[in-house]
Amino acid sequence: MDAEGTNVRRLIEEGGHAVGPAWSSDGQRIAFAWQRSRTSNFDIYIYDLASGRNTQITTDAGDNEKPTWAPDGRHIAFESSRSGTRQIFSMILDGTKVRQLTNTGKNTGPAWSGFSK
Numbered sequence: 763m764d765a766e767g768t769n770v771r772r773l774i775e776e777g778g779h780a781v782g783p784a785w786s787s788d789g790q791r792i793a794f795a796w797q798r799s800r801t802s803n804f805d806i807y808i809y810d811l812a813s814g815r816n817t818q819i820t821t822d823a824g825d826n827e828k829p830t831w832a833p834d835g836r837h838i839a840f841e842s843s844r845s846g847t848r849q850i851f852s853m854i855l856d857g858t859k860v861r862q863l864t865n866t867g868k869n870t871g872p873a874w875s876g877f878s879k
Contacts, residue, residue, distance in 0.1 A: 773809045774816065782828050786835055793829035793838055806840055808855065819857035826851075832874050839863070839872035 763770045773792065774780050777799040784793045790811055795804040804825040807816045820826040824844035831838060832852075839852045845862065850872045853860040863872075 771811075771814075779804075784829050784831055786831050787833065788835055793831060795825075795827040795829065795840075797825075806838065819853070819855070821857075828871055830872050830874055839874060841870045841872060 773783075773794070774796060778801070779797045780794050781804070782795045785791075786793070792809045792811070794807055794809065796807050796816075797804045803823065804827050805818055805822075806820040806826045806829050807818050809816050819838075820840070820842070822842070822844045824842055824846075826840055826842045826844070829838045829840045836855055837852055838855060839850060841848050842851050843849075844851075848868045848870050849865065850863045850869045851860055852863055
């Protein structure tokens with residue numbers, strides 16, 4: 763919705779659980795985790811406000827949650843259980859070039875610093 767509470771828009775119509783929305787820095791997209799109906803895991807989706815479309819950008823086993831945008835607007839960090847324990851990963855906005863950033867312990871809730879060149 764707009765800041766004043768008008769133009770309420772539903773992001774998903776198919777049901778399931780959608781959590782952890784994060785606005786892109788340009789205000790044109792929202793990243794969120796969605797466990798669709800009849801699925802067992804959360805995946806990361808991008809909702810584009812201009813087109814009204816959701817694009818799934820993770821498809822791996824395990825839960826992929828808590829997306830956060832990089833200051834450049836081209837990358838997303840997220841937590842995932844795909845490796846057996848919760849770790850932090852990053853990827854390009856189209857879902858490619860996935861990198862595991864942490865390897866030991868339980869790592870959750872990624873966040874980017876505000877610094878950008």
